[in-house]
Amino acid sequence: MINCNPHVKCADFYFGKLNMLCAIYKSKKKLGSYLYVADREDFSSVPSVLLEHFGKPELVMMFNLLGRKALHNVDCNEVLETIKHQGFYLQIAKQDDGLFNSLSEIK
Template sequence: MLCAIYKSNRKIGTYLYVAKRDQFEAIPDVLREAFGPPIFVMMFNLAGQKALVNADKDTVRKKIETQGFYLQMPKEDDWLFKL
């Protein structure tokens, strides 16, 4: 299964995965508003050998199949607050 990956210009580390390039009908309006204009990153084969860096391919595929998209949020990094 191929999917298209987009990054947000409003929140660093936030990515949106959809089944087909430039098709955002499944994305709720409130998410579209918060995400901002999507910036295309690449097409990715979820059935291929290559792994995703910060997401599980099976989870991404299941979410796209059931809800039409997968939203990857950045991991919280609290290294700034550690001494």
């Protein structure tokens, strides 16, 4: 595991390349919903109401947002910028039109 710089969450140089790792969790309650956070098991920036509706997050993988691989149905740059400003990124299933679609209402 890469040691994280305390000033830049989960960013480090590895083999001369900048890495920005994030942890991706899936929801057991909301099929197709994923929560991205900068540090594994750190949900301190995620609103408690969101976590309540999301359910217990289940780790899917650690992912390098600055790497060559792309994410499915979401732009890596959008995820990176949202995590930097908000502390987390929520990806919801396109067909889900419930509570998750208005994240601003549950903050």
